[in-house]
Amino acid sequence: MKAGPSQEEVRRQNLSSLLRHIHLGGPASRAALAERMGLNRSTILALVSELTAAGLVREELPRDTGRAGRPSLVVRPETARVYVLAFDVGVDYLAAARIGLGGTFLDRRETTCPRIGMHPGEAAGLLAGHAKQMMAAAPPDAVCVGAGAAVRGIVRHPDGLVRSAPNIGWTDEDFGGDLTGRLGLGLPVLLDNESNLGALAEHLRGAGTGLDDLIYLHGDIGIGGGVITGGRLLRGSSGYGGEVGHMIVNPRGGRRCGCGARGCLEAEAGQNALLDAAGHVPATTGRQAVRTIIEAADRGDVTARSALHTVGDWLAIGIANLVNLYNPAAVIFGGTLPDIYLGAAAHIRSSINTHTLAAARENVRFRVCRLGNDTVLVGAAELAFGQLFDDPLNHRAP
Amino acid sequence: MKAGPSQEEVRRQNLSSLLRHIHLGGPASRAALAERMGLNRSTILALVSELTAAGLVREELPRDTGRAGRPSLVVRPETARVYVLAFDVGVDYLAAARIGLGGTFLDRRETTCPRIGMHPGEAAGLLAGHAKQMMAAAPPDAVCVGAGAAVRGIVRHPDGLVRSAPNIGWTDEDFGGDLTGRLGLGLPVLLDNESNLGALAEHLRGAGTGLDDLIYLHGDIGIGGGVITGGRLLRGSSGYGGEVGHMIVNPRGGRRCGCGARGCLEAEAGQNALLDAAGHVPATTGRQAVRTIIEAADRGDVTARSALHTVGDWLAIGIANLVNLYNPAAVIFGGTLPDIYLGAAAHIRSSINTHTLAAARENVRFRVCRLGNDTVLVGAAELAFGQLFDDPLNHRAP
Structure with missing residues (x-):
C-alpha cells in the first residue's frame, strides 16, 4: 500500500521507462516513443534531452532507411560509451563480458578451468583480471554503470551471499563482495543464480520476449x-x-x-x-x-x-x-x-x-x-543494468 | 515499461492507498496515516476530505481511549454504508455474506445443498436470492460497491469462466455472468478459485499478514x-x-x-x-x-x-x-x-x-x-473490494 509517487519519482520513472525502451527495443524516433509510452511529444522531448545531457542516449539520423525524403531523427543508446560488466562462474569455466547499453557485446574473455570448482578468491581474481583488461581496452570516455554475476548455486536475495553451490564446492561465500572489492569500481557486483538470470535474459531478449x-x-x-x-x-x-x-x-x-x-x-x-x-x-x-x-x-x-x-x-x-x-x-x-x-x-x-x-x-x-551460450551473460548484464534504470540521472558512475 | 503515472493517476493511487490502509489496518489518525504513507499532513487532509465527501470514510473521536486530554480524530471506514457481496460455492453448501468496508461481516446466509454439486443456474438463483434478502435488510443509504465469488474449480483469469470444477460437475460455465445478470446491480461478480481467495484472505487479514x-x-x-x-x-x-x-x-x-x-x-x-x-x-x-x-x-x-x-x-x-x-x-x-x-x-x-x-x-x-471457515468469503470480499480500490472516487455504485 505504497502512496503514489512524487513528481520527482514520476520523472524518474519516465526517464527509466524511456531508457529501457531504447535499451530493449532499439533505436526509435521520438514520435514512436511517445506512442509506445503514452506520453505527449513535449514530455518525450524533455526526457530525451535529459538523457542526452547525461550521456546515455543520442539523437541522430537513422542508418540508410531505403526511403526517399528526410528521415526523422532516432534516439539511440550510447552503446559504446555506457556499459556493464557481466560475469558467469561456470562449473569448469569463467566468463566475463563488457556489454553496452542496448545489449551489445563489446568485449568478452573466457578461461577454461583446469579442474571442476575453484576457490572463490581465485575465481574472483581471474574474473577481476579479465574485467580490468577489458576496461583498459575500452574507449577513454566509456563508463561502467554496473556489474552482475551468475553463479550455479543457491544465492540469497538481495545481498547475494552464495549459500550453497555444490557443483563448485562453495558454501556461504560472499563472492560478490570479494569481486566488488577486487574491481574497486565503487559499484557493487550483483549476484544471482544462473537459471534466474537465464530466465530474465530469455524473457527480455530471447525466446520469451x-x-x-x-x-x-x-x-x-x-x-x-x-x-x-x-x-x-x-x-x-x-x-x-x-x-x-x-x-x-x-x-x-x-x-x-x-x-x-x-x-x-x-x-x-x-x-x-x-x-x-x-x-x-x-x-x-x-x-x-x-x-x-x-x-x-x-x-x-x-x-x-x-x-x-x-x-x-x-x-x-x-x-x-x-x-x-x-x-x-x-x-x-x-x-x-x-x-x-x-x-x-x-x-x-x-x-x-x-x-x-x-x-x-x-x-x-x-x-x-534463443540466446544460446550467451543466455547467462545476457542475464547478468540485465541484472547490472537494473541499477542504472532505478535512477538513470543520479546513478553515479565511478 | 509503463511510463510514470500522470498527476491524476498519482492522486488516485494515493486515495486508493489511504483507503486500503483504513480498510485493512483499521481506524487511524491523520498523523498516523501521514507517517505510514510517507506523505505530508496537508496531502493526507486533502485525501481524507475527498474520501469523506465520497462517503467512504468519516472522521470522529475515537472510542474511549482510556487517556486523559483531548484525543485526535480518527479516520474510520464507512463500514455500515459501504459494502460488498461475497459468495462461496462449496461442494455441498452455498454461502453469501454482506461485508462492510473494513472487513466486517454485516450479514450472512448459508444453504446446505441436499446433494453434492448443483446446476450452476440453480446455484446462482439461490445465491442471488440470499443477496437480495441481505440487501433488503441493509440500511437504506447502504451502497454495494462490488461482488466476488469463490468456486472450487479452475477459473480463467481475468474473465472468470469456470473451466472445470469436477467436484461439482461444472465445465466451461459462465457462472459469474449468470450471477451478475440475476443480481442486476450493474456490477460484475468477479470469480476466482477458492484457494486463491483463501491465500489472498490469509495474506491480507489472517495468518500470513x-x-x-x-x-x-x-x-x-x-x-x-x-x-x-x-x-x-x-x-x-x-x-x-x-x-x-x-x-x-x-x-x-x-x-x-x-x-x-x-x-x-x-x-x-x-x-x-x-x-x-x-x-x-x-x-x-x-x-x-x-x-x-x-x-x-x-x-x-x-x-x-x-x-x-x-x-x-x-x-x-x-x-x-x-x-x-x-x-x-x-x-x-x-x-x-x-x-x-x-x-x-x-x-x-x-x-x-x-x-x-x-x-x-x-x-x-x-x-x-486464522480466519477458519470465513477464509474463502473474506477472500471473495477482498477480490470485490479491489474494484473500489482501483479508483475510489470514480467507482460508480449502482
Missing part, C-alpha cells in the same frame, strides 16, 4: 530453473524460489541427489542419469557425451533410445508439475535440455499431456532458448 | 492451493497457477485422481486417501470423518495412526516441493489440513526436512489458517 509468465530450464550437470511470473522474476522470501532441480519426482527408491534427498528431478533427469542409463563409458563428458547418446538414439541404438526415454519420462513429470503449478505461457530449454527435449519430443509431450490439467497445458509452448 | 510470499493449502475432498509471491497472487498466464493438488508426487503406481492422472497430491493425500487407508466405513463423511480418524490415531489406534502417516508422507513430499519451488515464508493450512498436519506434525516436519534444501526451509513457518 513479450511473455509475462515463463519457465526457463537449464540442463547442465544438474537441472536449474528460473521462473518469471506476472512479468517479474519469482524469488520467494529469500531468493531461493524456482529450485526446480530439487523437486522430488521419484520419492520411492529414486536416485540419490547431490542435495542429499532421493528422486530429485536433477538426479533422475540430469546428465549423469542419462549417461548411467546409456551405460556410457566416459570417453567424453558433459554436453558432448549427451550429444553422443542422442546421436546414437537417432541412429536407432536401442540402449541409447531407452536411456533417452527413461530420462525423458522423468523430465516430463517435472515439466508437467511446473505447468500445473505456474501455468506458464512458455517453457524454455537451455544448456543440454534442448538436445534431450528435441531427441525425445513426441515421447515427452505425450507424457506431459497425460500429467497436466487440460486448461493449464492448452496454451503452453515449448521452446529452445 | 505482513508476509509477501506464502502458500495457502486447503484440504477438502481435494487439495487446493493458492500462492502469494512478491505480495501478489500468482495467477500464471491464464489464471490457473497454483494447482498444487495436481502435482504428481507418486508417478509409479499412484492412486487414480479425478483429473485422470495417477499419483496427484490430492489423490495421495486427500480425504479419500485417508479414509481408504484407515479402512473407514462411511458412517460419517467429510471433515467429521477425518476428525474421527485423527482422534482414533491420538488414542493409539494402529490402523488410524498408520493411515495418518501414509497420507502425511505424501503431503510432506508435496509441501517439500512447494518449499523448494516457491521459497515461501509460510505455508498455511486450511480446511481439513490443520487437523491432518497437527495430527502428524513431527512425522510430516521430519519428512519435509529430508526433502527440502536447507536454505529454502530455514525460514519457512507452518501455520494454521
Whole structure:
C-alpha cells in the first residue's frame, strides 16, 4: 500500500521507462516513443534531452532507411560509451563480458578451468583480471554503470551471499563482495543464480520476449530453473524460489541427489542419469557425451533410445508439475535440455499431456532458448543494468 | 515499461492507498496515516476530505481511549454504508455474506445443498436470492460497491469462466455472468478459485499478514492451493497457477485422481486417501470423518495412526516441493489440513526436512489458517473490494 509517487519519482520513472525502451527495443524516433509510452511529444522531448545531457542516449539520423525524403531523427543508446560488466562462474569455466547499453557485446574473455570448482578468491581474481583488461581496452570516455554475476548455486536475495553451490564446492561465500572489492569500481557486483538470470535474459531478449509468465530450464550437470511470473522474476522470501532441480519426482527408491534427498528431478533427469542409463563409458563428458547418446538414439541404438526415454519420462513429470503449478505461457530449454527435449519430443509431450490439467497445458509452448551460450551473460548484464534504470540521472558512475 | 503515472493517476493511487490502509489496518489518525504513507499532513487532509465527501470514510473521536486530554480524530471506514457481496460455492453448501468496508461481516446466509454439486443456474438463483434478502435488510443509504465469488474449480483469469470444477460437475460455465445478470446491480461478480481467495484472505487479514510470499493449502475432498509471491497472487498466464493438488508426487503406481492422472497430491493425500487407508466405513463423511480418524490415531489406534502417516508422507513430499519451488515464508493450512498436519506434525516436519534444501526451509513457518471457515468469503470480499480500490472516487455504485 505504497502512496503514489512524487513528481520527482514520476520523472524518474519516465526517464527509466524511456531508457529501457531504447535499451530493449532499439533505436526509435521520438514520435514512436511517445506512442509506445503514452506520453505527449513535449514530455518525450524533455526526457530525451535529459538523457542526452547525461550521456546515455543520442539523437541522430537513422542508418540508410531505403526511403526517399528526410528521415526523422532516432534516439539511440550510447552503446559504446555506457556499459556493464557481466560475469558467469561456470562449473569448469569463467566468463566475463563488457556489454553496452542496448545489449551489445563489446568485449568478452573466457578461461577454461583446469579442474571442476575453484576457490572463490581465485575465481574472483581471474574474473577481476579479465574485467580490468577489458576496461583498459575500452574507449577513454566509456563508463561502467554496473556489474552482475551468475553463479550455479543457491544465492540469497538481495545481498547475494552464495549459500550453497555444490557443483563448485562453495558454501556461504560472499563472492560478490570479494569481486566488488577486487574491481574497486565503487559499484557493487550483483549476484544471482544462473537459471534466474537465464530466465530474465530469455524473457527480455530471447525466446520469451513479450511473455509475462515463463519457465526457463537449464540442463547442465544438474537441472536449474528460473521462473518469471506476472512479468517479474519469482524469488520467494529469500531468493531461493524456482529450485526446480530439487523437486522430488521419484520419492520411492529414486536416485540419490547431490542435495542429499532421493528422486530429485536433477538426479533422475540430469546428465549423469542419462549417461548411467546409456551405460556410457566416459570417453567424453558433459554436453558432448549427451550429444553422443542422442546421436546414437537417432541412429536407432536401442540402449541409447531407452536411456533417452527413461530420462525423458522423468523430465516430463517435472515439466508437467511446473505447468500445473505456474501455468506458464512458455517453457524454455537451455544448456543440454534442448538436445534431450528435441531427441525425445513426441515421447515427452505425450507424457506431459497425460500429467497436466487440460486448461493449464492448452496454451503452453515449448521452446529452445534463443540466446544460446550467451543466455547467462545476457542475464547478468540485465541484472547490472537494473541499477542504472532505478535512477538513470543520479546513478553515479565511478 | 509503463511510463510514470500522470498527476491524476498519482492522486488516485494515493486515495486508493489511504483507503486500503483504513480498510485493512483499521481506524487511524491523520498523523498516523501521514507517517505510514510517507506523505505530508496537508496531502493526507486533502485525501481524507475527498474520501469523506465520497462517503467512504468519516472522521470522529475515537472510542474511549482510556487517556486523559483531548484525543485526535480518527479516520474510520464507512463500514455500515459501504459494502460488498461475497459468495462461496462449496461442494455441498452455498454461502453469501454482506461485508462492510473494513472487513466486517454485516450479514450472512448459508444453504446446505441436499446433494453434492448443483446446476450452476440453480446455484446462482439461490445465491442471488440470499443477496437480495441481505440487501433488503441493509440500511437504506447502504451502497454495494462490488461482488466476488469463490468456486472450487479452475477459473480463467481475468474473465472468470469456470473451466472445470469436477467436484461439482461444472465445465466451461459462465457462472459469474449468470450471477451478475440475476443480481442486476450493474456490477460484475468477479470469480476466482477458492484457494486463491483463501491465500489472498490469509495474506491480507489472517495468518500470513505482513508476509509477501506464502502458500495457502486447503484440504477438502481435494487439495487446493493458492500462492502469494512478491505480495501478489500468482495467477500464471491464464489464471490457473497454483494447482498444487495436481502435482504428481507418486508417478509409479499412484492412486487414480479425478483429473485422470495417477499419483496427484490430492489423490495421495486427500480425504479419500485417508479414509481408504484407515479402512473407514462411511458412517460419517467429510471433515467429521477425518476428525474421527485423527482422534482414533491420538488414542493409539494402529490402523488410524498408520493411515495418518501414509497420507502425511505424501503431503510432506508435496509441501517439500512447494518449499523448494516457491521459497515461501509460510505455508498455511486450511480446511481439513490443520487437523491432518497437527495430527502428524513431527512425522510430516521430519519428512519435509529430508526433502527440502536447507536454505529454502530455514525460514519457512507452518501455520494454521486464522480466519477458519470465513477464509474463502473474506477472500471473495477482498477480490470485490479491489474494484473500489482501483479508483475510489470514480467507482460508480449502482
